[in-house]
Amino acid sequence: MSFPLEHLVRPNIRALEPYSCARDEYDGDQALFLDANENPFDTGLNRYPDPHQRALKKALSALKGVPVERMVLGNGSDEIIDIVIRSLCRPGQDNIVVFSPGYSMYEVAAHINEVEVRRLDLTPDFQPDWKGAEAVSDACTKAVFVVSPNNPVGTPVPLADIEAFCARFPAFVVVDEAYVDFSTEPSAVGLLEKYPNLIILQTLSKSWGMASLRLGMCFSHEYLAGVFSKVKAPYNVGGLTQRTALETLSDLSGYREKMEAIKAQRDRLEAMLRACPWFERVWPSQANFVLASSPYFRPLYRYLTEHKVVVRVRDIPPRIPCALRITVGTPEQNDRLEQLLADFRPED
Numbered sequence: 358m359s360f361p362l363e364h365l366v367r368p369n370i371r372a373l374e375p376y377s378c379a380r381d382e383y384d385g386d387q388a389l390f391l392d393a394n395e396n397p398f399d400t401g402l403n404r405y406p407d408p409h410q411r412a413l414k415k416a417l418s419a420l421k422g423v424p425v426e427r428m429v430l431g432n433g434s435d436e437i438i439d440i441v442i443r444s445l446c447r448p449g450q451d452n453i454v455v456f457s458p459g460y461s462m463y464e465v466a467a468h469i470n471e472v473e474v475r476r477l478d479l480t481p482d483f484q485p486d487w488k489g490a491e492a493v494s495d496a497c498t499k500a501v502f503v504v505s506p507n508n509p510v511g512t513p514v515p516l517a518d519i520e521a522f523c524a525r526f527p528a529f530v531v532v533d534e535a536y537v538d539f540s541t542e543p544s545a546v547g548l549l550e551k552y553p554n555l556i557i558l559q560t561l562s563k564s565w566g567m568a569s570l571r572l573g574m575c576f577s578h579e580y581l582a583g584v585f586s587k588v589k590a591p592y593n594v595g596g597l598t599q600r601t602a603l604e605t606l607s608d609l610s611g612y613r614e615k616m617e618a619i620k621a622q623r624d625r626l627e628a629m630l631r632a633c634p635w636f637e638r639v640w641p642s643q644a645n646f647v648l649a650s651s652p653y654f655r656p657l658y659r660y661l662t663e664h665k666v667v668v669r670v671r672d673i674p675p676r677i678p679c680a681l682r683i684t685v686g687t688p689e690q691n692d693r694l695e696q697l698l699a700d701f702r703p704e705d
């Protein structure tokens with residue numbers, strides 16, 4: 358298969374002969390499997406899982422409108438981030454570009470793989486600094502990582518900006534859409550056909566409520582999906598995960614109901630924080646959390662923790678000074694938070 362950006366994949370990975378699993382050669386069920394040294398006594402878990410996750414990918418393909426050939430699944434997006442960096446970047450030589458605030462796993466994965474990170478601040482309106490990314494890029498830059506909607510503010514990146522950047526950037530553009538289902542800005546999946554340098558990450562951890570399950574998705578050009586599939590461990594997504602994900606995905610009405618509730622509670626949380634005198638600034642969010650700054654962010658954090666409500670301190674100058682990021686809870690959980698905020702006194 359011809360792929361115009363093949364030269365951006367590490368040469369040793371391009372040449373890699375993948376591990377061939379025992380089960381690769383036979384994809385029927387109903388056989389007598391004596392090929393993989395499994396325990397023959399049926400426990401429901403005694404067989405290796407499908408290394409290609411065919412059934413799950415089929416369901417995800419229908420849901421996301423992305424062909425199976427463009428899809429790679431992993432043990433959360435976190436595993437996929439590592440696979441992307443490992444497949445593209447030569448250790449000690451190549452680099453990636455990230456924005457701050459962003460998602461720390463890009464840098465962790467890069468450092469584990471001895472890949473240089475070129476970090477830029479988001480613009481004052483929390484958008485990627487596209488021009489800056491181009492300016493710091495060189496022939497060894499393999500990818501720019503963008504989060505949309507971003508974390509910890511919840512601002513989406515307009516699709517037109519992503520498209521314009523993909524059209525002119527000579528390396529990969531990784532768009533992490535962990536929170537896209539909460540947003541009114543559409544996913545970038547519609548751009549995949551047009552831009553072979555676009556890589557999209559999604560996850561079942563947030564909107565689908567399956568953080569414990571660990572299922573991340575990567576959508577890309579099919580050549581690249583082939584590369585990532587070679588690099589991943591053959592059985593990286595366990596059988597229980599595949600089964601449970603399939604079951605959960607089949608309950609679309611349950612999903613929609615919970616999503617509506619979360620979005621309604623997000624709007625309530627935003628209004629609640631705006632009305633609270635201890636917060637200075639509350640940012641509008643298109644994700645499932647709300648960021649709010651406060652001169653009392655440390656005492657507030659301590660006070661909430663003492664009352665067994667755990668939020669996240671986000672103090673990331675220059676863009677995000679002195680803020681708390683609060684995840685949207687159930688109506689009852691938000692009632693509790695509201696009550697505690699009403700009882701808070703800074704001098705305590």
Ligand SMILES: *Cc1c(COP(=O)(O)O)cnc(C)c1O
Pocket residue numbers: 432433434435436459460504508533535559560561562563568572573
């Ligand atoms: C939560 C989150 C993820 C999800 O990671 P998983 O490993 O799939 O749970 C990915 N990216 C960002 C920016 C996130 O905030």
